[in-house]
Amino acid sequence: MITLKDLAKELKLSVSTVSKALNDSYEISEATREKVKKLARKKNYKPNKAAVSLRKNKTKTIGVIIPNILNPFFGRLLHNIEKGASKYDYNIITCISNESLEKEKKSLELLDGSVDGILIAVAKETQTLNDASHLKEVVDNKVPVVMFDRFIDSIKCDKVITDDYKAVYDATNHFLREGRRHIVLLNSLSGLNVGKLRVNGYVDAIKQSVVYKERPKVVEIANDDLVDVNLAEYIRKEKTVDAIIAIDNTLGAVALNVLKNQGKKIPDEVSVIGFSSKHIIVFTDPKLSTIAQQSRKMAKESLRRLIDRIEKKKNKESKTIIIKSKLEHRETTKQT
Amino acid sequence: MITLKDLAKELKLSVSTVSKALNDSYEISEATREKVKKLARKKNYKPNKAAVSLRKNKTKTIGVIIPNILNPFFGRLLHNIEKGASKYDYNIITCISNESLEKEKKSLELLDGSVDGILIAVAKETQTLNDASHLKEVVDNKVPVVMFDRFIDSIKCDKVITDDYKAVYDATNHFLREGRRHIVLLNSLSGLNVGKLRVNGYVDAIKQSVVYKERPKVVEIANDDLVDVNLAEYIRKEKTVDAIIAIDNTLGAVALNVLKNQGKKIPDEVSVIGFSSKHIIVFTDPKLSTIAQQSRKMAKESLRRLIDRIEKKKNKESKTIIIKSKLEHRETTKQT
DNA sequence: CTGTTAGCGCTTTCAT
DNA sequence: ATGAAAGCGCTAACAG
Helix, strand or coil, rough: CCCCCHHHHHHHHCCCHHHHHHCCCCCHHHHHHHHHHHHHHHHHHCCCCCHHHHHCCCCEEEEEEEECCCCCCHHHHHHHHHHHHHHCCCEEEEEEECCCHHHHHHHHHCCCCCCCCEEEECCHHHHHCCCCHHHHHHHHHCEEEECCCCCCCCCCHHHHHECCHHHHHHHHHHHHHHHCCCEEEEEEECHHHHHHHHHHHHHHHHCCCCCCCCCEEEECCCCCCCHHHHHHHHHCCCCCCEEEEECCCCHHHHHHHHHHCCCCCCCCCCCEECCCCCHHHHHCCCCCEEEEHHHHHHHHHHHHHHHHHHHHCCCCCCCEEEEEEECCCCCCCCCC | CCCCHHHHHCCCCCHHHHHHHHHHCCCCCCHHHHHHHHHHHCCCCCCCCHHHHHHHHHHHEEEEECCCCCCCHHHHHHHHHHHHHCCCCCEEEEEEECCCCHHHHHHHHHHHCCCCEEEEEHHHHHHHCCHHHHHHHHHHCCCCCCEEEECCCCCCCEEEEEEEHHHHHHHHHHHCCCCCCEEEEEEEECCHHHHHHHHHHHHHHHHCCCCCCCCCCCEEECCCCCHHHHHHHHHHHHCCCCEEEEECHHHHHHHHHHHHHHHCCCCCCCCCEEEECCCHCCCCCCCCEEEEHHHHHHHHHHHHHHHHHHHCCCCCCCCCEEECCCCEECCCCCCC
């Protein structure tokens, strides 16, 4: 690996001059600057990152902790975060908590000190146990932290979330306007913050309706190997269901399959809405109406916030940003 | 952030003694070692990574370049790589090439010098254009590199791949033994190395069969928005098709849906086999027989190879490791 | 405009 | 068993 010293020796200049030249310092003459840069390029010089970090006390690296890479929504988010970060000239260190509090703590431990800031969507376990001591410690250490999608209320930091409540509230009203009179919400996310918000949106919409007489019906469905069997059984029992809101798209896709197998016409007899990540919809037929989660916006906004904190060190109040999700209607494909 | 110096001052010891104590040097007495460690714990001391890296000329970080995080197979791989790395006490820097040669070059540039080794599955574009200059440069720089899944033949480095040829060869023979007489291979990966191997496995199995009289039939299907429409049209034309090998699982899932919509009995009338990542299969019903790609094994083996190179600096010949994939049969779920 | 010097936090000889 | 000192590669006062 070639160093500043090497360049300096070859050019018969001092190390500091070379350094300044490469960093476009106004102190250096045009001529030497060019000379230095030329040689650097020729020798394929690359500044030693560790040395720069040590010296400047900055790593130009952001730590990202996500709960589950196999969830396409988080996959998308990671993808967009990575994309955005390289624009700002930041690196990404990715940790996957796998929905485990233990792993999340370890990841945070690891990142603390070796990154300039942290982007985190907390694990399921963290939310259900509501254990945030590790997060508090990092924030108290003055490490900039932004929570996205999954957050802990009590931690004072910027948060970027979707309007889960309103999204489901609107979706439910959409069904009510269509004249649906037996609307069910399938819930696989109990315990999660987002889950609760979504459920509340549904419940409130139902309760506020003057035409709808049924009580809100939230069905807990474990999203495991038997999800299709369990769902099939439920739907066979509840013959009058004419609308389903699936709290995530996996459930939505499974519900569609089950309904098709039972010979239901979609969306005439039963309509289905699910949360989105484009990825899954491709595999469902008829295609699913979805409440689009805008992963791009969310990634962008989270990054912007974090980098703002890192670079401007503003001591503004912590802010919570809400990304609006919008209901997307998809054509039902012809049954050939 | 607390440093060795801080600890030393408080304990009235020298920095070097403290350093040695924390690193369990035999030169340090039991008593002081304990004392030092106790204070370090109490003060929550964390060694400055940049300083250690600079000094030891090692980063304890591995760079991973993946073409597409939204492909669940790569998602799984990343997940398993991350998991394995933390066991070996290595960090991961993730770059996503998004199947672009340009982005891959940039990522490599970025990683070169700031990681101890690189794990890469090359982008589609890299394989089709067969442009490997950037990879050659890194390898020539003596940076340990391991290619996994997607590789470039001409680069001299360890490779960990699946036996795509044999997997499809076996699957085809499986169909032949079942008495299938119109077996079609759906190809969306032309241009990719793995794609070619899979196609060859199919073609050879067909050609070597003495009972099967048809010629191999490789159908190019672009995996785009119209994939279902195009596929439906094809299948309606080719009425006698009784077996389909889908070169990736997206295609497999789509094929299943299309067949179901056309009222075909699966697997009696038409049988389908696809490449796997568990993730997608969940959404297909009847479930798809798959050629399982063992992402866990692949991740583990790649890591083992890379860390071996990094730490032992062995100058062994470059080795190519083939991960055996195995055919998994899934029950067709009852059509309720 | 260029060079000298100090030091970021750590490890590692080499004394003592 | 402990400490002093050098130096990893870089930047940034400060001096000239």
